[in-house]
Amino acid sequence: MPLEALIVSHGQPSDPDVGEAEIAALAAAVAQHLPDARVDGVTLAAPGRIEALSADRPGALIYPMFMADGWFTQVQLPKRLADGVGPRLVSFGLDCTLPMLAAHWVRQVCADRGFDPKDTDLIIAGHGSGKSRRVSEATNAFAARVAGEVKPRSVRCGFVEEDPSLTDALTGLGEKSICLPFFAAKRGHVLDDLPEAVAASGFTGVVLDPIGLHPDVPKMIADALRWRATTPNVAQCVF
Numbered sequence: 242m243p244l245e246a247l248i249v250s251h252g253q254p255s256d257p258d259v260g261e262a263e264i265a266a267l268a269a270a271v272a273q274h275l276p277d278a279r280v281d282g283v284t285l286a287a288p289g290r291i292e293a294l295s296a297d298r299p300g301a302l303i304y305p306m307f308m309a310d311g312w313f314t315q316v317q318l319p320k321r322l323a324d325g326v327g328p329r330l331v332s333f334g335l336d337c338t339l340p341m342l343a344a345h346w347v348r349q350v351c352a353d354r355g356f357d358p359k360d361t362d363l364i365i366a367g368h369g370s371g372k373s374r375r376v377s378e379a380t381n382a383f384a385a386r387v388a389g390e391v392k393p394r395s396v397r398c399g400f401v402e403e404d405p406s407l408t409d410a411l412t413g414l415g416e417k418s419i420c421l422p423f424f425a426a427k428r429g430h431v432l433d434d435l436p437e438a439v440a441a442s443g444f445t446g447v448v449l450d451p452i453g454l455h456p457d458v459p460k461m462i463a464d465a466l467r468w469r470a471t472t473p474n475v476a477q478c479v480f
Contacts, residue, residue, distance in 0.1 A: 244278040244470045245298050246271075247326075248462065249291065250306040250425060251313060252284025260284040263426055264306065267459065274463035285317060296323035302466055303327055306425050306453070308334030308368065309379035330469055333425060333453065333462070334379050342457055343383070343421060344390035350419055350447060351391075362418040362446070363393040364410050366435055369400025377403060380423050387421075399438070401430045407438035418446025425453035 248268050252260030264282030272280040281298070283291045295301065303326060305314045310332050318329070333339070351358050365387070367380035380398050388396040399410025411420065420439075424431050431451055439448060452458075 244275060244466060245301040246280045246304055246466050247295060247298060247301050248280065248282045248304045248306055249318060250284050252286025253428065254286045257284065257287040261287050270459035271462045274460050275467065285313065291321050292323060295326045299325045301326055302469055303329040304462060304466060305329065305332040307332040308423055308425060309376045310335060311375045330465055334383065336465060338461055340383055340386035341390065342455060342461060343387045343452055346455060347387065347391050347419055347421065354447065356417050358391050358393055360417055361393045362414045363388060363391065363396045364418065364420040365398045365423050366407055366420055367398055367400050367423040368430060369403035383423055401434045407435060408441045411438055411442035411444040414444060414446055416445050420446060420448045422451040424451035427451050427454055
């Protein structure tokens with residue numbers, strides 16, 4: 242039976258079509274690594290779309306394109322999926338292979354810039370939350386895993402919605418610094434709050450694209466879907 246999967250993201254409630262186009266493009270890129278599979282993308286922001294699409298995909302694997310497991314993945318997503326759809330994989334931000342991908346990227350940036358990793362400061366920019374610790378805990382765990390691989394001089398996390406703030410985390414660092422946004426897409430906070438924090442802090446280091454936009458992410462997701470389809474009774478690797 243061909244593999245079927247739905248990649249689900251939060252989307253953009255103020256303009257659902259933007260998020261729908263982004264997740265459709267990601268699903269198409271993932272499908273390139275899964276011959277004969279049917280992979281679709283959908284957002285929670287598009288009224289009625291996830292209900293209709295999941296009803297047409299009984300037994301489809303669900304891949305949450307979220308940075309942590311919280312209210313959206315644990316409450317909202319299951320409530321809106323049609324009966325019989327699943328299983329649901331761990332959220333993108335918690336996949337144990339993601340820190341390795343990020344570490345490889347940071348090391349490559351260091352090599353390209355002539356930085357020695359042990360003389361480089363790493364900053365992970367995250368969302369945070371005033372209501373739940375899950376988001377910042379996932380960000381901090383990701384940062385620790387990446388730092389364990391890269392061995393930078395220092396590693397910091399800064400958040401949009403809790404302390405330490407992005408501005409605080411970016412302050413006082415030199416040019417040999419790399420800021421990696423722990424976000425799935427390049428909009429909202431990445432386009433507004435992060436540039437504002439960079440300007441306010443006087444940060445002169447390197448600001449990377451969000452980890453969700455790394456070119457190896459579609460293959461990483463495809464590997465996770467293939468693994469889940471072939472080993473349904475084995476728990477997925479999380480960090």
